[in-house]
Amino acid sequence: MASEYTTTEYIQHHLTNAVMCTTENGIAFNKACSDAGFWSWHIDTLLWSIGLGVLFLWVFTNAARKATTGVPTKGQAFIEMTIEFVNSNVKETFHGKNALIAPLALTIFVWVLLMNLMDLVPVDILPSIAGFIGSSAFGMDPHDVYMKAVPTTDLNLTFALALGVFFLIIYYSIKIKGISGFVKELTLQPFNHWAFIPVNFILESVTLIARPLSLALRLFGNLYASELIFILIATLGLWQLPLHFPWAVFHILVLPLQAFIFMMLTIVYLSLAHEDH
Amino acid sequence: MNINATLIGQAIAFAVFVWFCMKFVWPPLLGAIEERQKMIADGLEASDQAEKDLAVAQAQAAEQLKEAKAQAADIIEQAKKRANVLVDEETQRGHSEREKIIAQGYAEIDAERNRAKEDLRKQVSALAIAGAEKILAREIDKDAQADIVAKLVDEL
Numbered sequence: 387m388a389s390e391y392t393t394t395e396y397i398q399h400h401l402t403n404a405v406m407c408t409t410e411n412g413i414a415f416n417k418a419c420s421d422a423g424f425w426s427w428h429i430d431t432l433l434w435s436i437g438l439g440v441l442f443l444w445v446f447t448n449a450a451r452k453a454t455t456g457v458p459t460k461g462q463a464f465i466e467m468t469i470e471f472v473n474s475n476v477k478e479t480f481h482g483k484n485a486l487i488a489p490l491a492l493t494i495f496v497w498v499l500l501m502n503l504m505d506l507v508p509v510d511i512l513p514s515i516a517g518f519i520g521s522s523a524f525g526m527d528p529h530d531v532y533m534k535a536v537p538t539t540d541l542n543l544t545f546a547l548a549l550g551v552f553f554l555i556i557y558y559s560i561k562i563k564g565i566s567g568f569v570k571e572l573t574l575q576p577f578n579h580w581a582f583i584p585v586n587f588i589l590e591s592v593t594l595i596a597r598p599l600s601l602a603l604r605l606f607g608n609l610y611a612s613e614l615i616f617i618l619i620a621t622l623g624l625w626q627l628p629l630h631f632p633w634a635v636f637h638i639l640v641l642p643l644q645a646f647i648f649m650m651l652t653i654v655y656l657s658l659a660h661e662d663h
Numbered sequence: 664m665n666i667n668a669t670l671i672g673q674a675i676a677f678a679v680f681v682w683f684c685m686k687f688v689w690p691p692l693l694g695a696i697e698e699r700q701k702m703i704a705d706g707l708e709a710s711d712q713a714e715k716d717l718a719v720a721q722a723q724a725a726e727q728l729k730e731a732k733a734q735a736a737d738i739i740e741q742a743k744k745r746a747n748v749l750v751d752e753e754t755q756r757g758h759s760e761r762e763k764i765i766a767q768g769y770a771e772i773d774a775e776r777n778r779a780k781e782d783l784r785k786q787v788s789a790l791a792i793a794g795a796e797k798i799l800a801r802e803i804d805k806d807a808q809a810d811i812v813a814k815l816v817d818e819l
Contacts, residue, residue, distance in 0.1 A: 405667075428669040435673060439680045446688040453695035455702060469692050488693070489685035497680060542666060546673030550681075 403428040435537035438500040480657040499645035548602035558659040
């Protein structure tokens with residue numbers, strides 16, 4: 387914890403994304419973007435998430451290129467274990483034939499897990515490095531350089547994932563059941579009578595919309611809270627030393643669990659979308 | 664914590680990652696895994712089959728060995744019998760040959776003795792006659808006593 391901050395400022399600084407936007411004067415950053423509205427970008431979220439996504443794909447593509455049917459190397463065995471894990475989960479839950487579901491589940495699981503694991507990086511390291519680079523290379527006040535390194539604590543990212551899944555739910559619902567089938571599902575359930583159509587529609591719409599919403603908010607809430615606690619612990623001075631450790635150990639469980647839940651619910655929702663009533 | 668254009672960027676990145684994973688990561692890796700699973704299953708099946716084959720072959724070999732032993736015992740038995748028969752026959756033949764040779768010998772001896780006897784008798788009779796002639800030449804008429812001489816010759 388840098389000494390020139392108050393605790394509130396410190397926490398706020400750690401919970402603020404680095405923002406980029408275009409104004410009349412060209413590209414602007416952070417506070418200059420406060421009234422840029424929708425068209426501003428969280429560059430730290432984008433940087434870390436895309437970087438980790440590329441890392442995931444690079445590692446797995448390398449393994450795929452070297453994959454042999456003979457005795458696998460330890461690295462290949464590890465990658466294959468992940469593949470097997472995702473594949474068995476998909477097979478248990480999703481019984482249709484769809485070439486997209488399993489790669490989608492793998493991408494979600496590994497990518498979200500990698501982004502979640504950023505939570506275990508000590509909270510001051512990346513903001514300090516970013517502040518150092520910002521102040522020495524661009525002459526900025528380090529207080530104005532923001533770096534929120536856990537992409538899953540950004541609602542934009544979790545909603546992007548959830549909306550992607552939501553789009554696929556709608557797409558496959560219509561593809562499998564047809565538009566009329568999808569509309570029937572929305573209006574004639576759970577009460578199969580024309581008089582109940584408005585009630586059914588409200589109930590089913592809420593169910594449908596609750597899915598991406600709960601996906602996005604669950605991941606965001608868990609990660610945001612855990613990151614916040616990490617930051618709070620970091621404000622405790624010497625006491626942070628014994629507290630950081632159990633909290634980090636606890637997150638060895640929580641972080642993969644959240645990634646797994648996101649993957650599992652995606653599979654379940656898509657398999658529901660494939661079911662014809 | 665506000666929603667902004669990052670959402671769009673992330674959604675695009677997500678779509679690209681999923682597409683890439685579906686195109687270049689998932690199929691080769693799962694393909695390799697399934698191929699290996701198939702190879703292992705085939706190998707196990709082949710080893711099972713080989714084990715069964717081995718058991719069958721061993722049973723067959725044992726069967727054949729038993730048969731061969733039985734045959735060998737049979738052949739030895741037959742050979743022994745045949746040998747006994749041969750020995751018996753040969754002994755039999757030897758015996759009869761000996762009997763025959765002995766019988767022949769006796770016959771020849773008999774014939775020889777008879778002939779010798781005959782010769783002897785003839786010579787004795789001739790001698791007797793000659794002796795008698797010499798005696799009788801003095802006192803008996805040869806013709807008158809011829810019947811007596813003949814009778815004498817017969818009695819010899």
